[in-house]
Amino acid sequence: MGKRVNWQAISFQVMMMLLGTFLLAFTYYHVNFQNGLSEGGFVGLALLGKYLFDLPPALSIIVLDIPVLIAALFLKGRKFIVNTLFASLAFSAFYELCEQFSPLTLNLQANLPIAALLSGVFTGIGAGVVLRVGGATGGDDMLSLMISERSGLKIGTVFILMDAVVLGISLIYLPFTETVFTIMAVLIAGKTITWTVNCGKQDTKVLRVPYAIKEKTARA
Secondary structure (H helix, E strand, C coil): CCCCCCHHHHHHHHHHHHHHHHHHHHHHHHHHHCCCCCCCHHHHHHHHHHHHHCCCHHHHHHHHHHHHHHHHHHHCCHHHHHHHHHHHHHHHHHHHHHHHHCCCCCCCCCCHHHHHHHHHHHHHHHHHHHHHCCCCCCHHHHHHHHHHHHHCCCHHHHHHHHHHHHHHHHCCCCCHHHHHHHHHHHHHHHHHHHHHHHCCHHHHHHHHHHHHHHHHHHHC
16 A cells, blocks of 8 residues: 555645745845845845846856755755745745735834844744745755754854855945844844744653653553
């Protein structure tokens, strides 16, 4: 007999990826874009390439994503790639919907620390939820995850380091104030991603110990 498909688990995974990508898209558009906060990761590198060499950002992102996708296929497996492609498409669709149809405007340019806080918390939760259920929202997320797994660094720390380097270089063309608050948002997002990915996992391991002891005692 073939292996039974656990539709309940798959449905939960899909719903969580949709929730995470919606939260990311909503925050990137309504908080980051509307208030002039910049981008780190591969998007930031693509924008840097546009500024320095007039390269199309969409093409740059594809060029950056392809080698990471190939590496992830061998290191993480086909299921992870499928989940990541689904999450990436969902994020793009949600962002387009926000951009085209959302009537909401969050003008926080006079309160950029609040914008940075909101961006950091909600993008961190969104990205963390997607990572926790076995996907990623882009090549930079995949790269951060693989570096984290092989270096022992917390995944949020890897996100922070990668984004901080890109944003630091981007100061050559970005406004200083917005870049500083973007780095602040990245720091908050990194910590939030680590918390979201790991929340509850340690407690689960602790709870298994007394259960195992109890089971052995019962058999004795």
